[in-house]
Amino acid sequence: MSEYIEHDIRGVSVGLTEKLFYTFAEPPGQLILESGARLGPITLAYEMVGRLNENRDNAILVTHALTGDSHLAGYYHRDDPRPGWWDTMIGPGKGIDTDRYCAICVNVLGGCMGSTGPSSLNPQTGRPYGLSFPLVTIGDMVKAQKALLDHLGIERLLAVVGGSVGGMQALEWSVRYPGLVRACIPLATTSHHSALAIAFNEIGRQAVMSDPNFNKGDYYDGKRPDLGLALARMIGHVTYLSDESLRQKFGRRLQDRQNFSFNFDADFQVESYLRYQGSKFVQRFDANSYLYITKAADYYDLRQQHGHGSEVEGFASARAKFLVVSFTSDWLYPTYQSRNMVKALKKNGLDVSFVEIEADCGHDAFLLPNQRLSGLIARFLARVAEEG
């Protein structure tokens, strides 16, 4: 996902929100990961907006994408220049209406925005884990989220909603804890990465790991692999856009100049934009987390993990009502991947709705303000809430 953090044009907001923390899996009760490794203690950073009702049955878990965080909506403090990443979707009267529902977002396990990840201190050594942090999977992230919900006393979710890698978590929820999820809204996502998606992730990881400052992931005392991470971001960012959106946004326009420089400066606006995106990203994101989360996304294959290779069997345990949404210009997670999921859901006799939304902004379309998407989600959630 890219950064589009936008203010709601109507100025409607949930107001002030805060980053909360929950620590669990203290040794000897560590979480056993899919790889077999044990991890603990684990801290999760999370945010709750809207109010849990008395029955605690209006909770919606929002799962964030690759570089997102727990900060869903609203502002951390009065002078905060920017709201949470999905402020346009979450708030009073919005797609996810915080007057009716309580939205919860957890920074993923392995992340770097408050949850335990490779940049956290390893209690055994007193130093950051670095690459000694065990590989975590989408399933592990979901297991950790479940531990938090148990702690919050939420036994059943009205819905799990997520786009991209967040969509994978939503899908995982629907099959790992079928009885706990009444609705599942996977947006611009897939049950397994294509070779294309893995390829781009690998290029990004290679960019990080070949940075001279990478030092096998042990860079926390010195210079950081910023160049590599920025490059990874530039590559990733392009995959989140589309030919059309790049053409509209930049075309071949030059940046602050009339003629070519005849050297390797950023002549074109698109070059300058990507450099800016890269440099901004390294200020907030940890290179090791980038490696771990992209790897988790690449490893994810719902068919293998839950269906012996079959998509239909993979969804056999699911019970939720599904709203699957794809976007026409998303070439990273193209519509055919959503259609394959829909097909499998249908074959399982599940309640599934599907729309391919016409959008020319590529994979990132799910993040951008979109009346259609908001309306669909709002009405779908209302139906699920009504039908009990």
Added chain:
Amino acid sequence: MRYDLEIIAGWVKPGSRVLDLGCGTGELLYYLKKEKQVRGSGIESSEDQVTACIEKGLQVLQGDINEEIRDYPDACFDYVILSQTLQQVYQPQELLQELLRVGKQVIVSFPNFSHWSIRLQLLFRGYAPKNRQLPYDWYDTPNIRVITLKDFRHFAKKFHCRIDREAAVRSPKGAGPGRLLRFLPNLRATYGIFLISRR
């Protein structure tokens, strides 16, 4: 609601499972859900119409009916409805077999090409006929199949379908309800509705 949809709705038993192919903005499904507590799904190719359906609280998929129908298990619906679409289907026999596989009963409606006004147009004017049910010119019509009530009965027999119910309907001149016809239906009906099942 459109008169033909009203008749179809009247045939559907309360609480049943219904699949509406080419469900448009979900008018029929919405009615069946509210009035007959039906568990309904729809398939529609237009993004705008699918959105309208989901916003009505319906379960609808965007896709091509010929493709989407294949994914459903056998007999998983009590009724599969194909309303005013048969005349636009490229392979009607194949599609109807699929509908009968997926649904215990199938409801099909289509414009009747043997209506007297169409016959007269062809006889006296010599142009490809047009009327309110078939308003298109030959070169831009989505209606690639020419079907009459008799044709459909013949078709049903040939492909081992049982006709459980049928209605011949005359559309009203202006607004207002249509009329069910008993006398000379093949000549007088503007469209027909059939409830069929596998023999």
